[in-house]
Amino acid sequence: MFPFTLHTEVAGELADIQFPYLDDVDIQLKNTAAFLDACQGKPSNVCTAEQGAILQEIVERIYQSAEK
Amino acid sequence: MSLLKAAIIGGGNIADNNHIPALNQLSEQVELVAVCSRDFSKARALADKHGIAHAFDNTAELYSQCAPDVVVICTPNNLHYPQTMEALSHNCHVFCEKPPALNAQNAREMADLAAKKGLTLAYNLQLRQTGEWTLLTRCKADGLLGEIYHIKAHFLRRRGIPGWGYFTNKAMQGGGALIDLGVHVLDLALLALGYPTPDQVLGNTYDFIGKAGGKGLMGSWNPSTFEVEDAATAYLSFPNKASIVLSASFALNQQADKERNLEVFGSKGALNCFPLRYTPK
Numbered sequence: 001m002f003p004f005t006l007h008t009e010v011a012g013e014l015a016d017i018q019f020p021y022l023d024d025v026d027i028q029l030k031n032t033a034a035f036l037d038a039c040q041g042k043p044s045n046v047c048t049a050e051q052g053a054i055l056q057e058i059v060e061r062i063y064q065s066a067e068k
Numbered sequence: 069m070s071l072l073k074a075a076i077i078g079g080g081n082i083a084d085n086n087h088i089p090a091l092n093q094l095s096e097q098v099e100l101v102a103v104c105s106r107d108f109s110k111a112r113a114l115a116d117k118h119g120i121a122h123a124f125d126n127t128a129e130l131y132s133q134c135a136p137d138v139v140v141i142c143t144p145n146n147l148h149y150p151q152t153m154e155a156l157s158h159n160c161h162v163f164c165e166k167p168p169a170l171n172a173q174n175a176r177e178m179a180d181l182a183a184k185k186g187l188t189l190a191y192n193l194q195l196r197q198t199g200e201w202t203l204l205t206r207c208k209a210d211g212l213l214g215e216i217y218h219i220k221a222h223f224l225r226r227r228g229i230p231g232w233g234y235f236t237n238k239a240m241q242g243g244g245a246l247i248d249l250g251v252h253v254l255d256l257a258l259l260a261l262g263y264p265t266p267d268q269v270l271g272n273t274y275d276f277i278g279k280a281g282g283k284g285l286m287g288s289w290n291p292s293t294f295e296v297e298d299a300a301t302a303y304l305s306f307p308n309k310a311s312i313v314l315s316a317s318f319a320l321n322q323q324a325d326k327e328r329n330l331e332v333f334g335s336k337g338a339l340n341c342f343p344l345r346y347t348p349k
Contacts, residue, residue, distance in 0.1 A: 004200050006207060008337035022199035030197035032090035032163070036097050039072065039138060039161040039188045045196055047255060049179035049189035051263050052168035055255055056175035059167065059247055062271030062302045062314075 231287015244296025
């Protein structure tokens, strides 16, 4: 497996920087907490209703394109 | 802050394994008071298993007897729209499983009603909480990527047509691999670009393997009732010339059993977020 890698240029040379020690996260717990934060008016990175509407529109356009 | 009162609608795996345990762990903010499922015995069993007081087999009783502040919707995709609209009309905040709905019009109405009511409606796209995504947002904020102009987003299974649930039923799910899996990585790709709307969309869908049948790695499926796409690919182009290449599959003849990957290309650097660790319990 390849760990998370940043491909970039450092000091004039090409570099691949890896981050092999990222923590495991309980992503459901964190996402539910983010939703509850949003309900309470706190900053949150949960997917909003507006973003969901855009996402659904794009999914629909992909399906429509596929039918042509 | 008083405790929010929450109810779960839908008694399947995602409620049992994901949402209920998460809500129960957040007991300082929320009290899970009820489970509602079409099948009362299923609702009761789930409530008993997780120490939840009430079980219902219809939402009318749920709202009249429990008056929840928060509703979590974990039902098949075709019920997301009516159940979200009903919950919002009862002045509940809604946490809905993905995808938002079966079509764009419904998702738009859901967002509009939430805005009109001043309520939170959010979708459970939990890859946003992975360590990889968090690091990506920090790298972006630190200017390590420069201007992001191209993203490859994949959520691929070799033979992962689910052998349970309604995943191959088009009327209930609205589609297959794209609407079930692709939305997770499409969400991240859009988020990396600031959630713009593309001006050009080119897509293709396939059902060669789903309709032919074959060996399954996530249970077996019935090819004669397979109604959705087993794979989808798309190219999205945005007004600022940024682009996303998306692919999603339930079944694709590739080596890896599962592959979730986001490659984000910027003017100063690129990130290869492989593999995106998606580890529901």
